[in-house]
Amino acid sequence: MTDYIIETENLTKTYPGNIQAVKGIHLQIKQGEIFGFLGPNGAGKTTTIKMLSTSITPTSGSASIMGYDIVKDSLRVRRNIGVVPQDLTADEDLKAVENLRMIARFYDLPKVPSNKKIAELLNLVDLGDVGGHYVRTFSGGMRKRLELIMGLVNEPKVLFLDEPTLGLDVQTRAKMWDYIKKVREDLGVTIILTTHYLEEADELSDRICIIDHGNIITIGTSAELKASLKGDSIIVETKDEESLKTVAEFSGSLEEPAINGKEIRLTVKDADSDLPLLMDFMIKKGITPMKMSVQKPSLDQVFLKLTGNEIREDSGESAFKQALTMRRMRR
Amino acid sequence: MSGLIPLTVRELKKWYRNPVFFFVGLIQPIFWIVLFGSAFDLAKLLGTAGVNSPLSPFYPAPNYITFIIGGILTTTSLFTGMFAGVNIIWDRRLGPMSRFLVSPISRSSIVFSKVLSSTFRILVQAVILIAAALIIPNGLVLRKGFNVFDVFVIVVALVLIAFSFSSLFSIIAIRLRKMETVFGIINLINLPLIFASFALFPKALMASWLGTVAEYNPVSWSSEAIRTVLLYGNLTSSQTHSVLLYLLYLGLLATFLVVLTYILSEKEIRD
Numbered sequence: 001m002t003d004y005i006i007e008t009e010n011l012t013k014t015y016p017g018n019i020q021a022v023k024g025i026h027l028q029i030k031q032g033e034i035f036g037f038l039g040p041n042g043a044g045k046t047t048t049i050k051m052l053s054t055s056i057t058p059t060s061g062s063a064s065i066m067g068y069d070i071v072k073d074s075l076r077v078r079r080n081i082g083v084v085p086q087d088l089t090a091d092e093d094l095k096a097v098e099n100l101r102m103i104a105r106f107y108d109l110p111k112v113p114s115n116k117k118i119a120e121l122l123n124l125v126d127l128g129d130v131g132g133h134y135v136r137t138f139s140g141g142m143r144k145r146l147e148l149i150m151g152l153v154n155e156p157k158v159l160f161l162d163e164p165t166l167g168l169d170v171q172t173r174a175k176m177w178d179y180i181k182k183v184r185e186d187l188g189v190t191i192i193l194t195t196h197y198l199e200e201a202d203e204l205s206d207r208i209c210i211i212d213h214g215n216i217i218t219i220g221t222s223a224e225l226k227a228s229l230k231g232d233s234i235i236v237e238t239k240d241e242e243s244l245k246t247v248a249e250f251s252g253s254l255e256e257p258a259i260n261g262k263e264i265r266l267t268v269k270d271a272d273s274d275l276p277l278l279m280d281f282m283i284k285k286g287i288t289p290m291k292m293s294v295q296k297p298s299l300d301q302v303f304l305k306l307t308g309n310e311i312r313e314d315s316g317e318s319a320f321k322q323a324l325t326m327r328r329m330r331r
Numbered sequence: 332m333s334g335l336i337p338l339t340v341r342e343l344k345k346w347y348r349n350p351v352f353f354f355v356g357l358i359q360p361i362f363w364i365v366l367f368g369s370a371f372d373l374a375k376l377l378g379t380a381g382v383n384s385p386l387s388p389f390y391p392a393p394n395y396i397t398f399i400i401g402g403i404l405t406t407t408s409l410f411t412g413m414f415a416g417v418n419i420i421w422d423r424r425l426g427p428m429s430r431f432l433v434s435p436i437s438r439s440s441i442v443f444s445k446v447l448s449s450t451f452r453i454l455v456q457a458v459i460l461i462a463a464a465l466i467i468p469n470g471l472v473l474r475k476g477f478n479v480f481d482v483f484v485i486v487v488a489l490v491l492i493a494f495s496f497s498s499l500f501s502i503i504a505i506r507l508r509k510m511e512t513v514f515g516i517i518n519l520i521n522l523p524l525i526f527a528s529f530a531l532f533p534k535a536l537m538a539s540w541l542g543t544v545a546e547y548n549p550v551s552w553s554s555e556a557i558r559t560v561l562l563y564g565n566l567t568s569s570q571t572h573s574v575l576l577y578l579l580y581l582g583l584l585a586t587f588l589v590v591l592t593y594i595l596s597e598k599e600i601r602d
C-alpha cells in the first residue's frame with residue numbers, strides 16, 4: 001500500500017479518428033490534497049477526470065483509486081467517489097432535497113441518516129433555506145452550489161470537480177472557491193479539479209498539474225511553479241534598438257535578456273531593489289526609456305514559459321463552444 | 332437493478348406535477364373517443380336493423396365508440412410510450428443523464444424507469460378513458476356477462492403493449508441525440524402502426540392486402556383482444572382461445588423488446 005489515494009500508470013485515451021486526448025499520464029495524488037488540472041480547453045483535463053471517475057474507459061494504461069482499479073473495480077470506485085460534472089445535472093422539475101434524496105437512493109443509503117446528511121450539506125453551502133424549492137427557481141451560483149453537494153451525498157473520499165466555476169461571474173466564482181475550501185476543511189475529502197482559469201488553480205490547489213495536448217507539462221505547488229521562473233521581470237521599451245543592446249549589459253540580470261522589437265525583458269532577482277539600479281545604469285549610459293514595467297511571477301508566465309502559449313481567457317461563449325465540441329467527440 | 336425505483340418515482344413526480352402534461356395526456360384520448368368515436372354513426376351508416384344484424388362488419392358493437400375503445404386504448408399507449416424515448420433524450424440534453432451515469436446504478440435502470448412510468452401512466456389513462464366512455468351519451472355499452480377475466484385481458488394487453496412500445500421508443504432514443512430525429516422517426520412509424528391495424532376499422536372493410544398486413548401488427552393484437560372481451564363479455568371457448576393467442580403474441584413481442592432494451596442500454600447509453 002502507498003500513501004497515494006490515486007495513482008495512474010500510463011493512462012491513455014484515444015478517441016475514434018485517432019484523436020489522442022490523453023497521452024499516457026503518470027500521476028500520484030495524495031490523500032486530502034486539492035489537486036488541480038490546469039490547461040486550455042481541449043487539453044485533456046475532462047477526459048482524464050472522466051476516466052478516473054469511471055464514466056469512460058481508458059484506451060490503455062491503468063489507474064487506481066483507494067487501491068481499486070478504475071476498470072475492474074469500477075462499481076466500488078464509483079461508490080467511494082463523488083463527481084460534479086461540467087454540466088448542470090440537477091433535475092429542474094424537482095426540489096433541491098428531492099434531487100439529493102434521489103442520489104442517496106442510488107447509493108442505497110438508509111433514509112434517516114442520509115436525510116440528516118443532506119440537511120447538513122445544504123447548510124454547508126448556505127442552501128438550507130431553499131432546500132424545499134424547485135431547482136428551476138435557483139440562480140446560476142445556487143445551482144453550482146447544489147451541484148457541488150450533489151457530489152457529496154454518499155460521503156465520498158475523493159471528489160472530482162470538472163470546471164466548478166465555468167460560466168460564473170467573478171463574485172460568484174470567489175464565493176464558490178470559499179465553499180470548495182470549506183468542503184475540504186469540514187469533510188476532509190481529497191479534491192481533484194479541472195480548470196482553465198489560472199487564478200482558480202492558484203487559489204484552490206495545493207498542487208497544480210499543467211496539462212496541454214494530452215501531456216503533463218509539469219506538476220508542483222503554485223509557489224514551486226512560480227519559483228521555476230527564477231525571479232521577476234523588468235520590461236523596458238526604448239526609442240531605438242541600439243540602446244537595447246546597452247540595456248542588455250545590465251549586471252543585475254540573471255538570464256540572457258530577451259529582446260523583442262523595441263522591447264527588452266530582463267530577469268532579475270528582485271524587481272523592487274533592482275529597478276532603481278537599472279534606472280541609474282540607464283541614466284549613466286544616457287538612455288531614456290519610453291516605457292518600463294515590472295512583472296512578478298504568475299502562473300500565467302509559468303504557463304507561457306512551459307507551453308510557449310498564453311492560456312487564453314476565453315470568452316464564456318467560445319469556451320462553451322469548445323466544450324461542446326469536446327463533448328461531441330467523446331460521444 | 333438498483334436505481335430503478337428512485338428513477339421511476341422521479342418520472343411519475345414530474346408527470347403528475349406538470350398540470351399541462353398531465354391533463355393533455357388525459358384529455359387527448361377523451362377527444363379521440365368523443366370526436367373520432369362519433370365520426371361514424373353506425374345507425375346512419377347501416378340503419379338500426381343493420382347495426383344489430385350479424386352481417387354488420389362492426390357486429391355486435393351497438394355503436395362505433397364501443398367498437399373502437401380497444402383501438403383507442405392501444406393508440407393512446409402508443410403515444411404515451413413515445414415519452415419514454417423522448418424523456419431519455421431530454422435527460423441527456425438537460426444534464427441529469429451525466430449524474431445517472433456517474434452513480435452506482437445499472438444503466439438499464441435509467442431506461443426501464445421510463446418504461447415502467449409510461450406503463451403506469453397508460454393504465455391510469457385507460458381507467459379514465461373507460462370511465463369517460465361509459466359516462467357519455469351513446470358511449471361504451473358493456474355486455475351483461477362482463478367479468479373479471481375480461482378485466483384481466485384488458486390490463487394484461489395494455490401492460491404488454493405499453494412495455495413493447497415504450498421499449499421500442501427507448502431503443503430508438505438510446506442511440507439518438509437530436510429531438511427532431513426522434514420525433515421524425517416516431518411520426519414515421521406511428522401512422523402505419525395505427526392505420527395498418529384493426530384499431531379503428533374492422534378487417535371486413537379494409538382492402539384485402541391491408542387486412543393481411545394488419546394481422547401482423549401488434550396494435551391489432553391488443554385492439555382485437557380488448558375489443559373481443561368488451562363486445563362479448565362472456566366468451567365462447569374459441570373466442571377465449573383467440574384472445575389468449577393475441578396475449579401470447581404480445582407477450583413474446585414485449586419480452587423480445589425488453590431484453591433488447593436491456594442489452595442495448597447496458598452497452599450503449601452514454602451522455
